[in-house]
Amino acid sequence: MTSSLMMESAANDGSGRIVVTRLTKQFGSVNAVNDLTFAVEPGTVTGFLGPNGSGKTTTLRMVLGLIAPTAGTATVNGVAFAQLDHPGRCVGAVLDSQGFHPGRKARQHLLVYTAALGVPDQRADEMLGLVGLTGAAGRKVGGYSLGMRQRLALAVALLGDPQVLVLDEPANGLDPEGIAWLRNFLKDFAGSGRTVLVSSHLLREVEQTVDAVVIISGGACVFQGSLKDLRGGQLPRVIVASADASTLARALVQAQITDVVWLPGGQLAVGGAGAQQIGQVALDAGIAVYGMQEEQADLERAFFALTAGQYTAAPTQQYPAQHPGPPRYGPPPGYGPR
Ligand SMILES: Nc1ncnc2c1ncn2[C@@H]1O[C@H](COP(=O)(O)OP(=O)(O)O)[C@@H](O)[C@H]1O
Ligand SMILES: [Mg+2]
Structure with a gap:
Protein backbone atom coordinates (compact mmCIF):
# COMPACT_ATOMS: atom_id res chain seq x y z
CA MET A 1 0.00 0.00 0.00
CA GLY A 232 0.86 -18.46 30.54
CA GLY A 233 -2.68 -18.65 31.89
CA GLN A 234 -2.24 -22.39 32.13
CA LEU A 235 0.04 -23.85 34.76
CA PRO A 236 1.58 -27.29 34.52
CA ARG A 237 -0.12 -29.88 36.71
CA VAL A 238 0.09 -33.52 37.59
CA ILE A 239 -2.77 -35.97 37.05
CA VAL A 240 -2.76 -38.55 39.82
CA ALA A 241 -4.59 -41.89 39.86
CA SER A 242 -4.65 -43.34 43.36
CA ALA A 243 -6.40 -45.91 45.54
CA ASP A 244 -8.08 -43.24 47.68
CA ALA A 245 -8.47 -39.84 46.04
CA SER A 246 -10.31 -38.16 48.91
CA THR A 247 -7.72 -39.11 51.53
CA LEU A 248 -4.93 -38.13 49.16
CA ALA A 249 -6.60 -34.78 48.50
CA ARG A 250 -6.78 -34.10 52.26
CA ALA A 251 -3.14 -35.15 52.73
CA LEU A 252 -2.05 -32.85 49.90
CA VAL A 253 -3.89 -29.88 51.37
CA GLN A 254 -2.32 -30.61 54.78
CA ALA A 255 1.06 -30.55 53.03
CA GLN A 256 0.22 -27.02 51.76
CA ILE A 257 -0.48 -28.28 48.23
CA THR A 258 -3.86 -26.64 47.84
CA ASP A 259 -4.38 -26.54 44.06
CA VAL A 260 -6.18 -29.87 43.91
CA VAL A 261 -9.05 -30.49 41.51
CA TRP A 262 -11.18 -33.61 41.17
CA LEU A 263 -11.47 -34.95 37.66
CA PRO A 264 -14.32 -37.08 36.39
CA GLY A 265 -13.18 -40.67 36.93
CA GLY A 266 -11.74 -40.03 40.39
CA GLN A 267 -8.32 -38.73 39.40
CA LEU A 268 -6.84 -35.63 40.97
CA ALA A 269 -5.29 -32.76 39.02
CA VAL A 270 -2.62 -31.24 41.24
CA GLY A 271 -0.96 -27.90 40.55
CA GLY A 272 1.96 -26.23 42.29
CA ALA A 273 3.81 -29.46 43.10
CA GLY A 274 5.92 -31.96 41.20
CA ALA A 275 5.32 -35.69 40.84
CA GLN A 276 8.07 -36.49 43.33
CA GLN A 277 6.56 -34.28 46.05
CA ILE A 278 3.06 -35.65 45.44
CA GLY A 279 4.41 -39.22 45.50
CA GLN A 280 6.03 -38.55 48.88
CA VAL A 281 2.80 -37.17 50.34
CA ALA A 282 0.93 -40.24 49.12
CA LEU A 283 3.56 -42.57 50.53
CA ASP A 284 3.49 -40.81 53.92
CA ALA A 285 -0.31 -41.10 53.98
CA GLY A 286 -0.11 -44.78 53.01
CA ILE A 287 -2.05 -44.35 49.77
CA ALA A 288 -1.17 -46.41 46.72
CA VAL A 289 -0.55 -44.35 43.57
CA TYR A 290 -1.26 -46.17 40.32
CA GLY A 291 -0.05 -43.52 37.96
CA MET A 292 1.04 -39.93 37.59
CA GLN A 293 1.15 -37.89 34.43
CA GLU A 294 2.76 -34.46 34.20
CA GLU A 295 0.79 -32.12 31.95
CA GLN A 296 2.51 -29.13 30.45
CA ALA A 297 0.79 -25.85 29.76
CA ASP A 298 -1.25 -26.61 26.70
CA LEU A 299 -2.77 -24.08 24.34
CA GLU A 300 -5.46 -26.46 23.21
CA ARG A 301 -6.51 -27.05 26.81
CA ALA A 302 -6.68 -23.30 27.40
CA PHE A 303 -8.78 -22.89 24.27
CA PHE A 304 -11.21 -25.62 25.28
CA ALA A 305 -11.45 -24.25 28.78
CA LEU A 306 -12.35 -20.82 27.45
CA THR A 307 -14.76 -21.87 24.76
CA ALA A 308 -16.52 -24.81 26.33
CA GLY A 309 -16.73 -23.16 29.74
CA GLN A 310 -17.34 -26.51 31.37
CA TYR A 311 -14.03 -28.20 30.75
CA THR A 312 -13.57 -29.56 34.29
CA ALA A 313 -9.85 -30.16 33.99
CA ALA A 314 -9.00 -26.47 33.93
CA PRO A 315 -10.35 -24.49 36.90
CA THR A 316 -10.63 -20.76 36.34
CA GLN A 317 -8.45 -19.88 39.35
CA GLN A 318 -5.48 -21.15 37.38
CA TYR A 319 -5.67 -18.06 35.22
CA PRO A 320 -3.88 -14.88 36.20
CA ALA A 321 -5.97 -12.13 37.75
CA GLN A 322 -6.14 -10.03 34.57
CA HIS A 323 -7.55 -12.97 32.66
CA PRO A 324 -11.20 -12.45 31.75
CA GLY A 325 -12.04 -16.02 32.79
CA PRO A 326 -14.65 -18.27 31.27
CA PRO A 327 -17.54 -16.96 29.21
CA ARG A 328 -19.71 -14.59 31.17
CA TYR A 329 -22.67 -15.32 28.96
CA GLY A 330 -24.22 -18.70 28.57
CA PRO A 331 -25.09 -19.87 25.10
CA PRO A 332 -27.96 -17.75 23.80
CA PRO A 333 -31.29 -19.44 23.07
CA GLY A 334 -31.06 -21.57 19.98
CA TYR A 335 -27.32 -21.46 20.07
CA GLY A 336 -25.47 -24.66 19.46
CA PRO A 337 -22.72 -26.24 17.41
CA ARG A 338 -23.67 -26.64 13.79
N1 LIG B 1 -28.39 -15.11 8.65
C1 LIG B 1 -28.58 -15.73 9.81
N2 LIG B 1 -29.82 -15.92 10.31
C2 LIG B 1 -30.03 -16.51 11.50
N3 LIG B 1 -29.06 -16.98 12.29
C3 LIG B 1 -27.80 -16.84 11.86
C4 LIG B 1 -27.48 -16.21 10.61
N4 LIG B 1 -26.14 -16.20 10.46
C5 LIG B 1 -25.63 -16.80 11.55
N5 LIG B 1 -26.62 -17.17 12.40
C6 LIG B 1 -26.44 -17.81 13.70
O1 LIG B 1 -25.55 -17.00 14.45
C7 LIG B 1 -24.68 -17.81 15.20
C8 LIG B 1 -23.24 -17.50 14.80
O2 LIG B 1 -23.01 -17.96 13.49
P1 LIG B 1 -21.66 -17.69 12.72
O3 LIG B 1 -21.32 -16.25 12.81
O4 LIG B 1 -21.81 -18.27 11.36
O5 LIG B 1 -20.61 -18.53 13.58
P2 LIG B 1 -19.17 -19.11 13.18
O6 LIG B 1 -18.72 -18.38 11.95
O7 LIG B 1 -18.33 -18.82 14.37
O8 LIG B 1 -19.34 -20.57 12.95
C9 LIG B 1 -25.09 -19.26 14.93
O9 LIG B 1 -25.98 -19.64 15.96
C10 LIG B 1 -25.78 -19.16 13.61
O10 LIG B 1 -26.70 -20.20 13.45
MG1 LIG C 1 -18.06 -19.21 10.16
Whole structure:
Protein backbone atom coordinates (compact mmCIF):
# COMPACT_ATOMS: atom_id res chain seq x y z
CA MET A 1 0.00 0.00 0.00
CA THR A 2 1.54 3.28 -0.98
CA SER A 3 1.08 6.43 1.05
CA SER A 4 -0.57 8.16 -1.89
CA LEU A 5 -3.31 5.52 -1.87
CA MET A 6 -3.83 6.01 1.84
CA MET A 7 -4.13 9.76 1.37
CA GLU A 8 -6.90 9.41 -1.20
CA SER A 9 -9.55 9.26 1.47
CA ALA A 10 -9.90 12.07 3.94
CA ALA A 11 -11.99 9.94 6.26
CA ASN A 12 -9.42 7.16 6.22
CA ASP A 13 -6.79 7.45 8.95
CA GLY A 14 -4.48 5.03 7.11
CA SER A 15 -3.72 3.21 10.35
CA GLY A 16 -4.59 -0.27 9.10
CA ARG A 17 -6.35 -0.91 12.40
CA ILE A 18 -9.56 -2.86 12.72
CA VAL A 19 -11.56 -1.76 15.75
CA VAL A 20 -14.68 -3.55 16.94
CA THR A 21 -16.57 -1.79 19.72
CA ARG A 22 -19.46 -3.31 21.64
CA LEU A 23 -20.55 -5.06 18.47
CA THR A 24 -23.82 -6.97 18.77
CA LYS A 25 -25.89 -8.88 16.24
CA GLN A 26 -29.19 -10.57 16.88
CA PHE A 27 -30.92 -12.82 14.39
CA GLY A 28 -34.39 -13.07 15.87
CA SER A 29 -33.87 -14.68 19.24
CA VAL A 30 -30.28 -15.71 18.46
CA ASN A 31 -27.54 -13.50 19.91
CA ALA A 32 -24.95 -14.30 17.26
CA VAL A 33 -22.55 -11.60 18.49
CA ASN A 34 -22.75 -10.22 21.97
CA ASP A 35 -21.15 -6.91 23.06
CA LEU A 36 -17.87 -7.79 21.35
CA THR A 37 -14.89 -5.42 21.64
CA PHE A 38 -11.42 -5.97 20.21
CA ALA A 39 -8.74 -4.30 18.10
CA VAL A 40 -6.46 -5.71 15.44
CA GLU A 41 -3.11 -3.99 15.01
CA PRO A 42 -1.14 -3.53 11.79
CA GLY A 43 2.03 -5.55 11.47
CA THR A 44 0.43 -8.55 13.14
CA VAL A 45 -1.50 -11.66 12.22
CA THR A 46 -4.44 -11.87 14.60
CA GLY A 47 -6.30 -15.16 14.96
CA PHE A 48 -10.05 -14.86 15.46
CA LEU A 49 -10.93 -18.10 17.17
CA GLY A 50 -14.05 -19.79 18.43
CA PRO A 51 -16.01 -23.00 17.96
CA ASN A 52 -18.47 -23.41 15.09
CA GLY A 53 -21.46 -21.14 15.64
CA SER A 54 -19.62 -18.78 18.00
CA GLY A 55 -20.16 -15.73 15.79
CA LYS A 56 -16.93 -15.41 13.80
CA THR A 57 -18.45 -15.11 10.34
CA THR A 58 -21.19 -12.79 11.57
CA THR A 59 -18.55 -10.51 13.11
CA LEU A 60 -16.45 -10.48 9.95
CA ARG A 61 -19.52 -9.73 7.84
CA MET A 62 -20.18 -6.70 10.03
CA VAL A 63 -16.53 -5.58 9.77
CA LEU A 64 -16.86 -5.80 5.99
CA GLY A 65 -20.14 -3.90 5.92
CA LEU A 66 -22.10 -6.86 4.54
CA ILE A 67 -24.64 -6.84 7.37
CA ALA A 68 -25.59 -4.08 9.79
CA PRO A 69 -24.93 -4.49 13.50
CA THR A 70 -27.83 -4.55 15.94
CA ALA A 71 -25.63 -2.37 18.15
CA GLY A 72 -22.01 -1.26 18.33
CA THR A 73 -19.53 -0.39 15.61
CA ALA A 74 -16.81 -1.91 13.50
CA THR A 75 -14.22 0.26 11.76
CA VAL A 76 -11.28 -0.20 9.43
CA ASN A 77 -8.81 2.68 9.21
CA GLY A 78 -10.99 4.56 11.66
CA VAL A 79 -14.18 4.49 9.58
CA ALA A 80 -17.01 2.10 8.85
CA PHE A 81 -16.26 -0.08 5.83
CA ALA A 82 -19.00 1.60 3.78
CA GLN A 83 -17.34 4.97 4.39
CA LEU A 84 -14.00 3.90 2.91
CA ASP A 85 -13.42 5.67 -0.40
CA HIS A 86 -11.71 2.66 -1.97
CA PRO A 87 -12.79 -0.30 0.13
CA GLY A 88 -11.44 -2.86 -2.34
CA ARG A 89 -8.02 -1.26 -2.23
CA CYS A 90 -7.96 -0.87 1.56
CA VAL A 91 -9.38 -4.23 2.57
CA GLY A 92 -9.07 -7.62 0.92
CA ALA A 93 -11.44 -10.30 2.16
CA VAL A 94 -12.04 -14.00 1.74
CA LEU A 95 -15.36 -14.88 3.31
CA ASP A 96 -16.85 -17.60 1.20
CA SER A 97 -15.02 -19.25 -1.66
CA GLN A 98 -18.18 -20.97 -2.97
CA GLY A 99 -19.61 -17.98 -4.78
CA PHE A 100 -17.64 -18.19 -8.04
CA HIS A 101 -19.48 -18.50 -11.32
CA PRO A 102 -18.72 -22.15 -12.17
CA GLY A 103 -18.60 -21.60 -15.92
CA ARG A 104 -16.08 -18.80 -15.73
CA LYS A 105 -12.36 -19.39 -16.02
CA ALA A 106 -10.17 -18.25 -13.16
CA ARG A 107 -8.39 -15.57 -15.15
CA GLN A 108 -11.66 -14.20 -16.53
CA HIS A 109 -12.97 -14.09 -13.02
CA LEU A 110 -10.05 -11.99 -11.82
CA LEU A 111 -10.37 -9.64 -14.79
CA VAL A 112 -13.90 -8.73 -13.69
CA TYR A 113 -12.35 -7.39 -10.52
CA THR A 114 -9.29 -5.68 -11.99
CA ALA A 115 -11.70 -3.58 -14.03
CA ALA A 116 -13.83 -2.75 -11.00
CA LEU A 117 -10.79 -1.90 -8.88
CA GLY A 118 -9.04 0.05 -11.59
CA VAL A 119 -5.84 -1.98 -11.44
CA PRO A 120 -4.01 -3.22 -14.56
CA ASP A 121 -4.94 -6.66 -15.94
CA GLN A 122 -1.34 -7.71 -15.44
CA ARG A 123 -2.10 -7.71 -11.73
CA ALA A 124 -4.50 -10.65 -12.28
CA ASP A 125 -1.70 -12.77 -13.74
CA GLU A 126 0.66 -11.75 -10.93
CA MET A 127 -1.85 -12.79 -8.29
CA LEU A 128 -2.58 -16.09 -10.06
CA GLY A 129 1.14 -16.73 -9.94
CA LEU A 130 1.37 -15.73 -6.30
CA VAL A 131 -1.32 -18.19 -5.19
CA GLY A 132 0.01 -20.95 -7.46
CA LEU A 133 -2.83 -21.04 -9.98
CA THR A 134 -1.00 -19.96 -13.15
CA GLY A 135 -1.27 -23.46 -14.61
CA ALA A 136 -5.02 -23.60 -13.91
CA ALA A 137 -5.81 -20.02 -14.96
CA GLY A 138 -7.58 -21.14 -18.13
CA ARG A 139 -9.73 -23.76 -16.43
CA LYS A 140 -13.34 -23.27 -15.44
CA VAL A 141 -13.75 -22.60 -11.72
CA GLY A 142 -16.56 -25.17 -11.57
CA GLY A 143 -13.91 -27.87 -11.81
CA TYR A 144 -11.76 -26.42 -9.07
CA SER A 145 -11.21 -28.21 -5.77
CA LEU A 146 -12.10 -26.40 -2.54
CA GLY A 147 -8.42 -25.68 -1.97
CA MET A 148 -8.10 -24.15 -5.45
CA ARG A 149 -11.16 -22.00 -4.82
CA GLN A 150 -9.60 -20.79 -1.59
CA ARG A 151 -6.46 -19.82 -3.50
CA LEU A 152 -8.53 -18.05 -6.15
CA ALA A 153 -10.50 -16.19 -3.48
CA LEU A 154 -7.22 -15.05 -1.96
CA ALA A 155 -6.02 -13.89 -5.38
CA VAL A 156 -9.19 -11.79 -5.69
CA ALA A 157 -8.67 -10.38 -2.20
CA LEU A 158 -5.12 -9.33 -3.04
CA LEU A 159 -5.87 -7.71 -6.41
CA GLY A 160 -6.22 -4.22 -4.98
CA ASP A 161 -2.96 -4.50 -2.99
CA PRO A 162 -4.90 -4.02 0.24
CA GLN A 163 -3.50 -2.80 3.52
CA VAL A 164 -5.82 -5.05 5.52
CA LEU A 165 -6.63 -8.70 4.89
CA VAL A 166 -9.66 -10.42 6.44
CA LEU A 167 -9.92 -14.18 5.96
CA ASP A 168 -12.71 -16.44 7.22
CA GLU A 169 -11.45 -19.99 7.80
CA PRO A 170 -9.09 -19.85 4.80
CA ALA A 171 -7.41 -23.15 5.64
CA ASN A 172 -10.62 -25.11 4.95
CA GLY A 173 -9.96 -27.41 2.04
CA LEU A 174 -6.27 -26.63 1.79
CA ASP A 175 -3.84 -29.51 1.84
CA PRO A 176 -0.89 -29.41 4.29
CA GLU A 177 1.30 -27.85 1.63
CA GLY A 178 -1.31 -25.16 1.01
CA ILE A 179 -1.63 -24.47 4.72
CA ALA A 180 2.14 -24.10 5.07
CA TRP A 181 2.18 -21.76 2.08
CA LEU A 182 -0.67 -19.68 3.54
CA ARG A 183 1.11 -19.47 6.90
CA ASN A 184 4.26 -18.04 5.31
CA PHE A 185 2.28 -15.74 3.07
CA LEU A 186 0.31 -14.25 5.96
CA LYS A 187 3.44 -13.79 8.06
CA ASP A 188 5.18 -11.97 5.20
CA PHE A 189 2.10 -9.86 4.54
CA ALA A 190 1.93 -8.76 8.18
CA GLY A 191 5.71 -8.45 8.29
CA SER A 192 5.45 -5.69 5.71
CA GLY A 193 3.43 -3.67 8.23
CA ARG A 194 -0.01 -4.67 7.04
CA THR A 195 -2.92 -6.14 8.99
CA VAL A 196 -4.24 -9.70 8.94
CA LEU A 197 -7.35 -10.94 10.72
CA VAL A 198 -7.86 -14.66 10.15
CA SER A 199 -10.61 -16.80 11.67
CA SER A 200 -10.50 -20.46 12.54
CA HIS A 201 -12.34 -22.91 14.76
CA LEU A 202 -9.07 -24.77 15.27
CA LEU A 203 -6.36 -23.21 17.38
CA ARG A 204 -3.82 -25.72 16.07
CA GLU A 205 -4.43 -24.55 12.54
CA VAL A 206 -3.31 -20.99 13.24
CA GLU A 207 -1.05 -21.52 16.24
CA GLN A 208 2.13 -21.17 14.21
CA THR A 209 0.83 -18.23 12.20
CA VAL A 210 -0.66 -15.76 14.64
CA ASP A 211 0.93 -13.13 16.86
CA ALA A 212 -2.26 -12.39 18.78
CA VAL A 213 -5.60 -14.06 19.29
CA VAL A 214 -9.15 -12.97 19.96
CA ILE A 215 -11.19 -15.90 21.25
CA ILE A 216 -14.98 -15.79 21.24
CA SER A 217 -17.58 -18.12 22.63
CA GLY A 218 -21.32 -17.64 22.30
CA GLY A 219 -20.65 -14.37 20.47
CA ALA A 220 -18.70 -12.84 23.37
CA CYS A 221 -14.99 -12.27 23.82
CA VAL A 222 -13.41 -14.66 26.31
CA PHE A 223 -9.75 -13.89 25.68
CA GLN A 224 -7.70 -11.32 23.87
CA GLY A 225 -3.93 -11.24 23.89
CA SER A 226 -0.79 -13.00 22.78
CA LEU A 227 -0.39 -16.76 22.55
CA LYS A 228 2.21 -16.38 25.27
CA ASP A 229 -0.42 -14.88 27.58
CA LEU A 230 -2.85 -17.65 26.66
CA ARG A 231 -0.23 -20.29 27.38
CA GLY A 232 0.86 -18.46 30.54
CA GLY A 233 -2.68 -18.65 31.89
CA GLN A 234 -2.24 -22.39 32.13
CA LEU A 235 0.04 -23.85 34.76
CA PRO A 236 1.58 -27.29 34.52
CA ARG A 237 -0.12 -29.88 36.71
CA VAL A 238 0.09 -33.52 37.59
CA ILE A 239 -2.77 -35.97 37.05
CA VAL A 240 -2.76 -38.55 39.82
CA ALA A 241 -4.59 -41.89 39.86
CA SER A 242 -4.65 -43.34 43.36
CA ALA A 243 -6.40 -45.91 45.54
CA ASP A 244 -8.08 -43.24 47.68
CA ALA A 245 -8.47 -39.84 46.04
CA SER A 246 -10.31 -38.16 48.91
CA THR A 247 -7.72 -39.11 51.53
CA LEU A 248 -4.93 -38.13 49.16
CA ALA A 249 -6.60 -34.78 48.50
CA ARG A 250 -6.78 -34.10 52.26
CA ALA A 251 -3.14 -35.15 52.73
CA LEU A 252 -2.05 -32.85 49.90
CA VAL A 253 -3.89 -29.88 51.37
CA GLN A 254 -2.32 -30.61 54.78
CA ALA A 255 1.06 -30.55 53.03
CA GLN A 256 0.22 -27.02 51.76
CA ILE A 257 -0.48 -28.28 48.23
CA THR A 258 -3.86 -26.64 47.84
CA ASP A 259 -4.38 -26.54 44.06
CA VAL A 260 -6.18 -29.87 43.91
CA VAL A 261 -9.05 -30.49 41.51
CA TRP A 262 -11.18 -33.61 41.17
CA LEU A 263 -11.47 -34.95 37.66
CA PRO A 264 -14.32 -37.08 36.39
CA GLY A 265 -13.18 -40.67 36.93
CA GLY A 266 -11.74 -40.03 40.39
CA GLN A 267 -8.32 -38.73 39.40
CA LEU A 268 -6.84 -35.63 40.97
CA ALA A 269 -5.29 -32.76 39.02
CA VAL A 270 -2.62 -31.24 41.24
CA GLY A 271 -0.96 -27.90 40.55
CA GLY A 272 1.96 -26.23 42.29
CA ALA A 273 3.81 -29.46 43.10
CA GLY A 274 5.92 -31.96 41.20
CA ALA A 275 5.32 -35.69 40.84
CA GLN A 276 8.07 -36.49 43.33
CA GLN A 277 6.56 -34.28 46.05
CA ILE A 278 3.06 -35.65 45.44
CA GLY A 279 4.41 -39.22 45.50
CA GLN A 280 6.03 -38.55 48.88
CA VAL A 281 2.80 -37.17 50.34
CA ALA A 282 0.93 -40.24 49.12
CA LEU A 283 3.56 -42.57 50.53
CA ASP A 284 3.49 -40.81 53.92
CA ALA A 285 -0.31 -41.10 53.98
CA GLY A 286 -0.11 -44.78 53.01
CA ILE A 287 -2.05 -44.35 49.77
CA ALA A 288 -1.17 -46.41 46.72
CA VAL A 289 -0.55 -44.35 43.57
CA TYR A 290 -1.26 -46.17 40.32
CA GLY A 291 -0.05 -43.52 37.96
CA MET A 292 1.04 -39.93 37.59
CA GLN A 293 1.15 -37.89 34.43
CA GLU A 294 2.76 -34.46 34.20
CA GLU A 295 0.79 -32.12 31.95
CA GLN A 296 2.51 -29.13 30.45
CA ALA A 297 0.79 -25.85 29.76
CA ASP A 298 -1.25 -26.61 26.70
CA LEU A 299 -2.77 -24.08 24.34
CA GLU A 300 -5.46 -26.46 23.21
CA ARG A 301 -6.51 -27.05 26.81
CA ALA A 302 -6.68 -23.30 27.40
CA PHE A 303 -8.78 -22.89 24.27
CA PHE A 304 -11.21 -25.62 25.28
CA ALA A 305 -11.45 -24.25 28.78
CA LEU A 306 -12.35 -20.82 27.45
CA THR A 307 -14.76 -21.87 24.76
CA ALA A 308 -16.52 -24.81 26.33
CA GLY A 309 -16.73 -23.16 29.74
CA GLN A 310 -17.34 -26.51 31.37
CA TYR A 311 -14.03 -28.20 30.75
CA THR A 312 -13.57 -29.56 34.29
CA ALA A 313 -9.85 -30.16 33.99
CA ALA A 314 -9.00 -26.47 33.93
CA PRO A 315 -10.35 -24.49 36.90
CA THR A 316 -10.63 -20.76 36.34
CA GLN A 317 -8.45 -19.88 39.35
CA GLN A 318 -5.48 -21.15 37.38
CA TYR A 319 -5.67 -18.06 35.22
CA PRO A 320 -3.88 -14.88 36.20
CA ALA A 321 -5.97 -12.13 37.75
CA GLN A 322 -6.14 -10.03 34.57
CA HIS A 323 -7.55 -12.97 32.66
CA PRO A 324 -11.20 -12.45 31.75
CA GLY A 325 -12.04 -16.02 32.79
CA PRO A 326 -14.65 -18.27 31.27
CA PRO A 327 -17.54 -16.96 29.21
CA ARG A 328 -19.71 -14.59 31.17
CA TYR A 329 -22.67 -15.32 28.96
CA GLY A 330 -24.22 -18.70 28.57
CA PRO A 331 -25.09 -19.87 25.10
CA PRO A 332 -27.96 -17.75 23.80
CA PRO A 333 -31.29 -19.44 23.07
CA GLY A 334 -31.06 -21.57 19.98
CA TYR A 335 -27.32 -21.46 20.07
CA GLY A 336 -25.47 -24.66 19.46
CA PRO A 337 -22.72 -26.24 17.41
CA ARG A 338 -23.67 -26.64 13.79
N1 LIG B 1 -28.39 -15.11 8.65
C1 LIG B 1 -28.58 -15.73 9.81
N2 LIG B 1 -29.82 -15.92 10.31
C2 LIG B 1 -30.03 -16.51 11.50
N3 LIG B 1 -29.06 -16.98 12.29
C3 LIG B 1 -27.80 -16.84 11.86
C4 LIG B 1 -27.48 -16.21 10.61
N4 LIG B 1 -26.14 -16.20 10.46
C5 LIG B 1 -25.63 -16.80 11.55
N5 LIG B 1 -26.62 -17.17 12.40
C6 LIG B 1 -26.44 -17.81 13.70
O1 LIG B 1 -25.55 -17.00 14.45
C7 LIG B 1 -24.68 -17.81 15.20
C8 LIG B 1 -23.24 -17.50 14.80
O2 LIG B 1 -23.01 -17.96 13.49
P1 LIG B 1 -21.66 -17.69 12.72
O3 LIG B 1 -21.32 -16.25 12.81
O4 LIG B 1 -21.81 -18.27 11.36
O5 LIG B 1 -20.61 -18.53 13.58
P2 LIG B 1 -19.17 -19.11 13.18
O6 LIG B 1 -18.72 -18.38 11.95
O7 LIG B 1 -18.33 -18.82 14.37
O8 LIG B 1 -19.34 -20.57 12.95
C9 LIG B 1 -25.09 -19.26 14.93
O9 LIG B 1 -25.98 -19.64 15.96
C10 LIG B 1 -25.78 -19.16 13.61
O10 LIG B 1 -26.70 -20.20 13.45
MG1 LIG C 1 -18.06 -19.21 10.16
